[in-house]
Amino acid sequence: LSVTVVPTKPFKDQKPGTSGLRKKVPEFQQQHYTENFIQAVLDGGLSDRKNGAVLVVGGDGRFLCMEAANVIIKLAAANGVSRLIVGQNAFFSTPAVSALIRKGFEGRQIDGGIILTASHNPGGPRGDFGIKFNCDNGGPAPDGVTNRIYEITTKISEYRIVNDLQCDFTQIGRYEFNVEGRNFVVDVVDPVEDYVKLMQQIFDFDKIRQLLSGKLTGSRFKVLLDSMHGATGPYVSTILCDHLGAASEDMLRTVPKPDFGNGHPDPNLTYAKALVDRSKQGDHDFGAAFDGDGDRNMILGRNGFFVTPSDSLAVIADNIEAIPYFRNRRVSGFARSMPTAGAVDLVAKAKGMEIFETPTGWKYFGNLMDAGRMCLCGEESFGTGSDHIREKDGVWAMLAWLQILAERQTSVQNLVQMHWKKYGRNVFTRYDYENVDGSGANLLMNFMEAQMPAFIGRELSANNVKYTVASADNFQYKDPIDGSVATKQGLRFLFTDGSRFVFRLSGTGSAGATIRLYVDSYIPPGDSGRLFMDSQDLLKPLILVALDLSKMEQFTGRKAPTVIT
Ligand code: VG1
Ligand code: CO
Structure with a gap:
């Protein structure tokens, strides 16, 4: 040739x-x-x-x-x-x-x-x-x-x-x-073969099988998974049905399709609504969905109880010794991307471990893992993973949850709520404005950045809730391993009460621009009145402040986001 x-x-x-x-x-x-x-x-x-x-x-x-x-x-x-x-x-x-x-x-x-x-x-x-x-x-x-x-x-x-x-x-x-x-x-x-072997080395499949069959607790633990016609289907079928004894009818959309069955293979409350609705029927103890290429995951408890990715990371971190892989090695630090809520930071602090805050995108985690500084990390965008590989891993995250549930023998909801009672709750939401006009999006970002210095120290309010801006900047990251610097990674407004919001432009879209607004706020464990409230209600005033400050509607013509997660 x-x-x-x-x-x-x-x-x-x-x-x-x-x-x-x-x-x-x-x-x-x-x-x-x-x-x-x-x-x-x-x-x-x-x-x-x-x-x-x-x-x-x-x-x-x-x-x-x-x-x-x-x-x-x-x-x-x-x-x-x-x-x-x-x-x-x-x-x-x-x-x-x-x-x-x-x-x-x-x-x-x-x-x-x-x-x-x-x-x-x-x-x-x-x-x-x-x-x-x-x-x-x-x-x-x-x-x-x-x-x-x-x-x-x-x-x-x-x-x-x-x-x-x-x-x-x-x-x-x-x-x-x-x-x-x-x-x-x-x-x-x-x-599929090698990946399945790797999961068998990381997790105790026997124990998860016993959880599912009911041998562990006396009652069956039913799992409902949605592969959204993406890449996880064959992996999920092999692991869950062949190895762990789950019911094949509870494994949804496991056949990969070139058009994902006309769907949008993004595992969140909007695009994985079919799973959420099935979960709300109350027949299953656990639910998870995965994205097109299998690196993202969404975790649900019974009755559609939603675990935010920021909480999922923190719960896995807190229970890390339930996973056999981590028992045989030194557990080094944790990391999260900057827009991810800081729940895992609190776990790191309690365990006396290093925590890193990196720019959005998994590529920024690699150096820390290679250097042995960090072994578990995640992003608010439904990405969770560990140093077993150098990508986020949807199936791994699902198995990590099952392993922890087998160990703790409690419900997803109880595990998360106990976590909040121990550490407090980092309430989080993200508003996406997809496919907006590129020039409008750039104007909004430039306008905000120019205003930032003037906002420091100012009091902002909505719905009778007041927030004082403690600091504001365009996030910059210096890689602690190779010293490389990533600039302009998102506009952050941090408030004196620990709340914050962040604006960034997406770097994965294929049409127009996508503006992401990330909002989070901390509820201390003692605040029992608010600890279990709905996140949208809790964050409403802060969201209104962010939308007002950014003149979102003026710059984009949008009254509402395309997706809320
Ligand atoms: C998005 C997410 C980011 C994630 C990236 C790739 O990027 O916000 O957290 O790492 O997608 O995920 P952006 O620039 O659009 O915000 V994946 O599952 O597309 O590999
Ligand atoms: Co992906």
């Missing part, structure tokens, strides 16, 4: 966002568009390791995954990559890719991976697609690497491709090719 060098021209819009390059499918279908980006990923992501490199390739099964995998195989072969490990049908959940990169393959080290997903964004021919590069630690490429990739996309003039290479990655097996005298290997593997 021979290599063809194809002349091309740069596209201006190939800058990776919070989590890879995400665009509408038709944009990726433009001539040379995907090829250009893959060439840049191979050059910028691998640099001097490109020659002879070993990469993992797979995605969440959405529309275009198969086509993109084909392009990757043909370009990798032409660029001196020695081996690709491709999930059967180009399928892998994001956590499974991270796990495989870290594990290696047949004794070989793996240099990175290419993940094909737009995560929780809708799929199908008019939906979203995405390409993300992960490094040899299994984590999303840090800013330095994605900037290098972007730089290359702005200057690219040619790409290398083996046009005639055909690899049938629908069948498991080894495929070898001779490319101008070099050997190029594609190993098509079962995408």
Whole structure:
């Protein structure tokens, strides 16, 4: 087989966002568009390791995954990559890719991976697609690497491709090719097997099985899961039904579909409403939903009791020794992204552990984990994970909850409410204004930032509740390990009573701009009158202050957010 060098021209819009390059499918279908980006990923992501490199390739099964995998195989072969490990049908959940990169393959080290997903964004021919590069630690490429990739996309003039290479990655097996005298290997593997083994090492499956069957407590513990036609389906079926004895009819939407069955595979109260409604019927003790690529999770208790991701992280942290994986190692610190409510901070303090506050996006957790400073972290955006891999992990989070519930033998709601009674409650909500006009969104952010200094010390009020601004800034993060600095990570207003709100622009959208408003407030454990109140009622005055201050309606024309979580 021979290599063809194809002349091309740069596209201006190939800058990776919070989590890879995400665009509408038709944009990726433009001539040379995907090829250009893959060439840049191979050059910028691998640099001097490109020659002879070993990469993992797979995605969440959405529309275009198969086509993109084909392009990757043909370009990798032409660029001196020695081996690709491709999930059967180009399928892998994001956590499974991270796990495989870290594990290696047949004794070989793996240099990175290419993940094909737009995560929780809708799929199908008019939906979203995405390409993300992960490094040899299994984590999303840090800013330095994605900037290098972007730089290359702005200057690219040619790409290398083996046009005639055909690899049938629908069948498991080894495929070898001779490319101008070099050997190029594609190993098509079962995408589920290794990941399941990893979960068996981390958790005590026997104990969870006993919880589910009722052997532990005397009554069955019923679990209802929603894979939303995303990547977790095969993993969930194998683990829950085959290994843990759960009822298969309680595992919803486990068949991955290119358009997610026309749904929006985002596990929150809005888009996973079907699960919430089923849970409210009261037949199940536990519920969870996962996003398109399997890294996000939503946890529910009986009757639709909602666990905020910020609380979920804190509860897992507080009960970390229930998970066998953590019993055999030193538990180092915890971390959360800046907009995530600070519930986990209180646990860290009580346990005398380090806590880190990072910018939004999982890539900022990698260095801390690699350095052994932190082993458990999360984001308010339904991301929870540990240092078993370098991505957030929906199925892991669900199993962590089941393991803790097996240990504590109580309900989800009781576990969370006991946590609040011990530590107090960090009430949290997020308002998303999706697909607003980009210039309006930028004006709002610039207007707010300019006003910030003037607001410090001022008293703001709504519904007769007063707040005094203690400080305001645009969040900046200096990585404690490599010293790299990330600026402009969100406008924060912190109040004297510990409440705060944050404004940020999303870095994962594919159309217009998305403004996120994060609001949280702390209720001390002794405040029994408010401790269990509805979060929207508790936060209403602060939300009104934020909307008024930002002139949200004037800048965006929106009277209400598209999604509230
Ligand atoms: C969003 C979330 C962020 C998350 C990112 C990727 O980013 O806010 O917390 O890490 O998505 O998640 P943004 O820039 O749109 O706010 V996933 O499940 O898309 O890999
Ligand atoms: Co995701």
